[in-house]
Amino acid sequence: xxxxxxxxxxHKLLVIPGPIEVADDVLFANAHPAMSHVSPDFxxxxxxxxxxxxxxxxxxxAQPVLTxxxxxxxxxxxxxxxxxxxxxxxxxxxxYFGDSFADCLETYGAKVDQIKAPIGxxxxxxxxxxxxxxxxxxxxxxxxxxxxxxxLSDAKGLGELVKRVSPETxxxxxxxxxxxxxxxxxxxxxxxxxLTATQKGLGCPPGLMVLAASKKAIAAFEKRTVPPxxxxxxxxxxxxxxxxxxxxxxxxxATPPTNLIYALHASLTTITKGSPSLEERFQQHVxxxxxxxxxxxxxxxxxxxxxxxxxxxxxxxxxxxxQGVKATDLLPKLVAKNIVVAAGLHKQVKDEYFRIGHMGxxxxxxxxxxxxxxxxxIKEVLAEAGYKP
Amino acid sequence: xxxxxxxxxxHKLLVIPGPIEVADDVLFANAHPAMSHVSPDFxxxxxxxxxxxxxxxxxxxAQPVLTxxxxxxxxxxxxxxxxxxxxxxxxxxxxYFGDSFADCLETYGAKVDQIKAPIGxxxxxxxxxxxxxxxxxxxxxxxxxxxxxxxLSDAKGLGELVKRVSPETxxxxxxxxxxxxxxxxxxxxxxxxxLTATQKGLGCPPGLMVLAASKKAIAAFEKRTVPPxxxxxxxxxxxxxxxxxxxxxxxxxATPPTNLIYALHASLTTITKGSPSLEERFQQHVxxxxxxxxxxxxxxxxxxxxxxxxxxxxxxxxxxxxQGVKATDLLPKLVAKNIVVAAGLHKQVKDEYFRIGHMGxxxxxxxxxxxxxxxxxIKEVLAEAGYKP
Numbered sequence: 004x005x006x007x008x009x010x011x012x013x014h015k016l017l018v019i020p021g022p023i024e025v026a027d028d029v030l031f032a033n034a035h036p037a038m039s040h041v042s043p044d045f046x047x048x049x050x051x052x053x054x055x056x057x058x059x060x061x062x063x064x065a066q067p068v069l070t071x072x073x074x075x076x077x078x079x080x081x082x083x084x085x086x087x088x089x090x091x092x093x094x095x096x097x098x099y100f101g102d103s104f105a106d107c108l109e110t111y112g113a114k115v116d117q118i119k120a121p122i123g124x125x126x127x128x129x130x131x132x133x134x135x136x137x138x139x140x141x142x143x144x145x146x147x148x149x150x151x152x153x154x155l156s157d158a159k160g161l162g163e164l165v166k167r168v169s170p171e172t173x174x175x176x177x178x179x180x181x182x183x184x185x186x187x188x189x190x191x192x193x194x195x196x197x198l199t200a201t202q203k204g205l206g207c208p209p210g211l212m213v214l215a216a217s218k219k220a221i222a223a224f225e226k227r228t229v230p231p232x233x234x235x236x237x238x239x240x241x242x243x244x245x246x247x248x249x250x251x252x253x254x255x256x257a258t259p260p261t262n263l264i265y266a267l268h269a270s271l272t273t274i275t276k277g278s279p280s281l282e283e284r285f286q287q288h289v290x291x292x293x294x295x296x297x298x299x300x301x302x303x304x305x306x307x308x309x310x311x312x313x314x315x316x317x318x319x320x321x322x323x324x325x326q327g328v329k330a331t332d333l334l335p336k337l338v339a340k341n342i343v344v345a346a347g348l349h350k351q352v353k354d355e356y357f358r359i360g361h362m363g364x365x366x367x368x369x370x371x372x373x374x375x376x377x378x379x380x381i382k383e384v385l386a387e388a389g390y391k392p
Numbered sequence: 393x394x395x396x397x398x399x400x401x402x403h404k405l406l407v408i409p410g411p412i413e414v415a416d417d418v419l420f421a422n423a424h425p426a427m428s429h430v431s432p433d434f435x436x437x438x439x440x441x442x443x444x445x446x447x448x449x450x451x452x453x454a455q456p457v458l459t460x461x462x463x464x465x466x467x468x469x470x471x472x473x474x475x476x477x478x479x480x481x482x483x484x485x486x487x488y489f490g491d492s493f494a495d496c497l498e499t500y501g502a503k504v505d506q507i508k509a510p511i512g513x514x515x516x517x518x519x520x521x522x523x524x525x526x527x528x529x530x531x532x533x534x535x536x537x538x539x540x541x542x543x544l545s546d547a548k549g550l551g552e553l554v555k556r557v558s559p560e561t562x563x564x565x566x567x568x569x570x571x572x573x574x575x576x577x578x579x580x581x582x583x584x585x586x587l588t589a590t591q592k593g594l595g596c597p598p599g600l601m602v603l604a605a606s607k608k609a610i611a612a613f614e615k616r617t618v619p620p621x622x623x624x625x626x627x628x629x630x631x632x633x634x635x636x637x638x639x640x641x642x643x644x645x646a647t648p649p650t651n652l653i654y655a656l657h658a659s660l661t662t663i664t665k666g667s668p669s670l671e672e673r674f675q676q677h678v679x680x681x682x683x684x685x686x687x688x689x690x691x692x693x694x695x696x697x698x699x700x701x702x703x704x705x706x707x708x709x710x711x712x713x714x715q716g717v718k719a720t721d722l723l724p725k726l727v728a729k730n731i732v733v734a735a736g737l738h739k740q741v742k743d744e745y746f747r748i749g750h751m752g753x754x755x756x757x758x759x760x761x762x763x764x765x766x767x768x769x770i771k772e773v774l775a776e777a778g779y780k781p
Contacts (some may be wrong), residue, residue, distance in 0.1 A: 004399050012393055014425035022650060025426045033651060034423035036403035037414045037597070039732055071599045073460050076624045077648035107623040179496060202647060208426070210460045210599045210649030233622060234496040235465045253735075257464035258591060260599030260649075262422060343428055348644075 006031050015338065018377055020150045020180055020319035020360040021203035025266075026368075032269040033208055037113075037260050041253040045261060048268050049248040055271035056215060059182065059205075059281065060170055060197055062189035065215040068241050069267075071260045072212035074179035076236060076284065077198025080106035081175050083233035084224050085142055085196065088112025092142040093134055097125040097156060098149030099349050104177060111232055113142070122352060124309045125156050128164055135169040141223070142173045147181035151348040153321035153358065154308050155185070162192035173220050181201060182213070184318030184362040186285040187360035195220040201263065204288075204318055206270040206363040206375060211263045279367055285317075291366045291374060292317040295359060298378050302385065303392040307349075307356050318362040323355055325390050332388035333381075340380045395420050404727065407766055408734035409539045409569055409749040410592035414655075414662045422597055427650050430475070437657050438637040442589060444660035445604060448571065448594075448670065449586055451578035454604040457630050458656075460649045461601035463568035465498040465625060466587025469603055470564050472622035473613050474531055474585065477501025481524055481531040486514040487538030488738050493566060500621055502531070502618040510564060510580075510740055513698045514538075514545050517553055524558040530612070531562045534687035536570035540737040542710035542747065543697050551581035555750040562609050568592060571602070572663060573707030573751040575674040584609040590652065593677075593707055595659040595752040600652045668756055674706075680763060683705035684748060687767050691774065692781040696738075696745050707751040710736075712744055714779050719743060721777040722770075729769045 009031040017024050025033075038045045049069070056067045068080065086092060089112060096119040105115045118134060120128040125145075135143070143154045143165060158176055165174045168219045175196040178187060182197060183204020189197055195217040216224070216238075224238050231237040236313035240256045247254035279287060296311045299322050306323035308314045324333065330346055334357065337344055345360070347353035365373040398420040406413050415421075427434045438458070445456045457469065475481060478501060483494045485508040494504045507515040507523060514534075524532070532554060534545045547565055554563045564585040567576060571586065572593020578586055584606040591598035605613070605627075611618075614625050620626040629645045636643035653671050668676060685700045697703045698709035713722065719735055723746065726733055734749070736742035752761040 004401055009398075009423070010393050011423065011425045011723040014427075017426045017428060019428055021646070022426045022428065030425070034398070034400065034419040036400045036419070037406045037411045038403075039406060039408055039411065039734070041597070042732065071460055071462050071601075071649075072624065073646040076460075079622065079624045082623065108617070110621065110623040110626070134597075200647065202426075202650075208422075208649065208651040209429070209647045210652055212460075230499070232499065233468065234471065234499040235461065235468045236501070236624065257462040258411070258589065258598045260460075260462075260597065260652075261591075262597040263599055263649075286773075343431065345428070374595075 015341045015343050016367060016376065017343050018360050018373065020358050021079055022209055023203060023206065023360055023363045024365050025206060026209060026270070026273070026364050029207055029266050029269045033262050033266040035262050035265040040259050040261055041255060043250060046248055046251055046253040049259065049264050050251060052264060052267050052271060053245060053249045053273045056213065058275045059271065060187055060189040060215050061191060062215055065189055065217055066221055066242065066245065068214040068216065068238070068245055070212050070241060070257070071210060073209060074200035074212065075200065077214050078104050079233055079236040080198065081107045081142065081144070081196055082111035082113060083236050084238040085173055085220055085233045086111065086113045087227055087229055088232065089114060090141040091116070091138060092144065093118070093140040095126045095145040095147055095156065097130065097152060097154045098122070098179060099151035100146045100149050104144055104146070120121070122349060123152055123154060123307045124314065125154050128157065128160050130273055131161065132164055135172065136295070140169065140172050142175055144175040144177060146177045147185060148316035148318065150180040150319065152307050153316050153319050154314055155316040158187060158194060159192045162194055166193050172173050173223055176330060180316065180318060184288045185316065189215065189217065201267055204362050205267065207263065207266045210260055211267060234256070284367055285377040287367050288317040288362065290363050292320065294374065295320050295361055295378070302382065318360065320359045320361070321356050322359065324357070328385065328390050331355065333357060333384055336384040336387065337380055342377060342380050404451060404730045404732050405765065406732050407749050408732060409747050411591055411598055412595065412749055412752045413754050413762070414595060414597060415662070415753050416722055418596055423650050424651050424654040429647050429650055430644060435637055435640055435642040438648065438653050439640060441653060441656050441660060442634060442638045444664045445602065447664045448660065449576055449578040449604050450580065451604055455610055455631065455634065457462065457605065457627070457634055458648070459601050459630060459646070462598060463587065463589035463601065465601040466603050467493050468622055468625040469587065470531065470533070470585055471497045471500035471502060472620045472625050473627040474562055474609055475500065475502045476618055477621065478503065480505070480527060482507070482529040483535065484508040484515045484520065484545065485509060486535055486541060486543045487511070488540035489538050489566060493533055493535070497727040506688045511738060512541055512543060512696045513703065514543050517546065517549050520550065521553055521557055524554070524561065529558065529561050531564055533564040533566060535566045536574060537593050537705035537707065539569040539708065542705050542708050543703055544705045547576060547583060548581045551583055555582050561586040562612055569705065569707060570577050573677045574705065578604065578606065579717055590656055593629045593751045594656065596652065596655045599649050600656060633648040673756055676756050677706040677746050677751065678748050681709065683763065684709050684750055684767070690781070691771065707749065709748045709750070710745050711748065713746070717774065717777050717779050719746065722746060722773055724772040725776065726769055730771050731766060739772055740761060
């Protein structure tokens with residue numbers, strides 16, 4: 004069977020903020036015959052993934068780390084390798100995922116301060132500057148796109164701020180809902196760690212943790228005075244393995260998810276070498292996001308993000324139900340049209356809004372018509388629920 | 393596209409001790425269209441995997457835990473949930489993986505003693521009894537099949553011993569290279585934790601950590617006085633999620649590898665409900681193992697396991713090269729015949745032997761003819777290398 008002859012089964016259109024729709028060739032790669040993780044046929048595939056990931060992040064000097072896991076495991080990597088117990092971390096909280104990242108850092112012994120923004124917004128650069136001036140933080144983390152609120156953080160602005168007021172601080176971007184759908188210029192902006200997973204903008208099934216660390220982050224790791232306090236997430240274990248795969252020799256610590264590496268290879272090949280180009284891909288995500296957000300506004304609906312077109316992510320939109328419309332009026336009616344959007348996630352307001360994902364093939368493969376069908380269906384379902392704009 | 397019409401691409405026969413050959417229907421399930429991890433279509437699939445895993449382990453009362461990861465991550469689960477820092481663990485070492493498990497336990501603060509057996513053998517029950525009598529251990533771990541040596545531990549005997557001399561001790565079976573290919577009667581034998589991964593006897597691609605904990609192990613976890621010292625491997629996080637999936641409601645901590653859950657569902661359905669039956673499956677692994685080991689003896693070759701047919705695993709065989717034959721005389725010549733066996737792994741002797749995997753479809757699907765082709769090819773290649781039995 005060849006890639007061209009594989010067509011995935013008919014299914015409901017998945018437009019949640021991840022997992023996202025996966026292209027046929029990527030799913031076919033995920034059905035690759037069993038392969039030894041140290042086979043000379045497999046090693047260069049892994050090496051290519053490492054190299055292509057650097058391209059996606061504009062990070063020629065970063066060290067990628069790819070292991071079985073999820074985005075959550077990326078937090079453990081930061082907590083157990085970059086920080087030592089007792090060291091200070093500042094977590095910028097723009098939703099559900101800030102709280103969880105803080106929990107993770109504390110589990111490994113970090114002392115965590117948080118700047119919590121009201122739901123739908125993010126800490127301002129002024130607030131962050133004040134905090135960085137008051138105390139020296141080893142690590143500053145932020146959620147690039149908080150999947151619970153759809154708020155987009157100012158990665159470039161935070162990079163400039165850290166360079167200016169606290170250049171020793173390691174800047175960590177949680178990119179679970181942003182890598183592949185938001186521009187991230189890791190080197191230029193001064194981002195030290197990007198962590199993500201495969202099931203969002205990278206367009207693959209879930210199951211791989213994806214991380215990249217700058218030279219500064221690696222140097223902080225190398226200066227540790229105590230070993231990493233995780234085993235499965237230890238860079239002492241993984242960095243030699245990543246270097247060996249990239250060098251074409253391979254090495255063993257724990258078995259990599261070989262099929263997902265093939266899937267990632269297929270997807271990264273499209274992202275870095277296919278059409279649209281990487282820059283055009285980001286522009287298309289912006290254009291589609293603008294279209295969705297304009298549609299939402301024209302319908303008279305509110306977004307969870309305070310200023311949706313300015314502060315909102317480009318790969319998802321969180322929309323408040325209008326007066327008189329409940330989750331049960333909308334979500335199951337869309338399912339009846341073979342469309343799956345996501346319910347609210349932020350604990351305090353989860354019944355008040357729903358979330359739309361617009362990433363990957365749904366955005367760049369116009370022939371699918373996903374966005375047209377999605378927006379028309381939302382309009383119809385709201386009308387059926389008696390809502391008038 | 394339907395399951396029946398999917399045929400995996402032609403490829404080299406993979407007969408290493410994992411990853412192993414994967415059936416077409418399992419690979420097709422791994423190419424499932426994207427699916428929300430909290431979809432009502434997906435939740436019962438996850439729930440079924442939990443239920444079928446109990447059948448495979450003869451453990452009606454155990455609590456399975458399934459997360460993205462590898463077998464190695466199962467060690468972190470034991471280290472961070474069952475043990476508290478400063479508590480004592482005894483590691484039975486029958487090869488490479490005992491050393492690594494001990495490293496992992498120490499990373500999380502356990503005090504570890506080891507009983508190290510010479511290469512090719514395992515600690516005797518008498519040695520273990522002496523150690524358990526001398527000191528009270530919170531945890532006793534053993535590698536059921538050490539993938540580096542092919543030595544099979546006496547799981548049943550160890551279970552009886554612990555019940556008799558140290559009934560409070562939590563008995564942990566590292567089943568990475570045994571679950572699905574070796575009989576494990578978790579409840580009856582008194583095994584408290586079984587940990588494994590999907591790419592060996594369970595017949596799936598790699599990427600899922602699979603674990604089951606007895607009521608005694610869960611009780612030990614619940615009696616902790618300090619929280620688990622891992623985040624991604626924390627049972628505080630995962631147990632409610634597993635219970636929710638089994639109850640049909642679903643819950644979120646970290647995104648599960650949805651496609652691998654579909655693949656595992658396909659494979660566990662074959663293992664628990666297909667032909668051969670589960671009991672016959674284990675018998676077929678014994679019969680095939682005997683055939684391979686007899687073949688090795690008839691050729692005048694030695695196994696790494698001291699007494700191969702008695703102490704050897706039933707899903708793999710580690711074979712010493714005969715005098716005058718090197719790895720380069722055998723491994724690449726088998727590759728030329730489209731067969732991949734594994735090189736040695738145990739550091740001290742890795743150039744002196746090779747490893748054959750005989751698990752899953754290679755064993756139970758006789759029509760494939762994998763074993764015939766493998767054994768005939770080994771014979772031919774050795775003859776070409778000038779070896780005379």
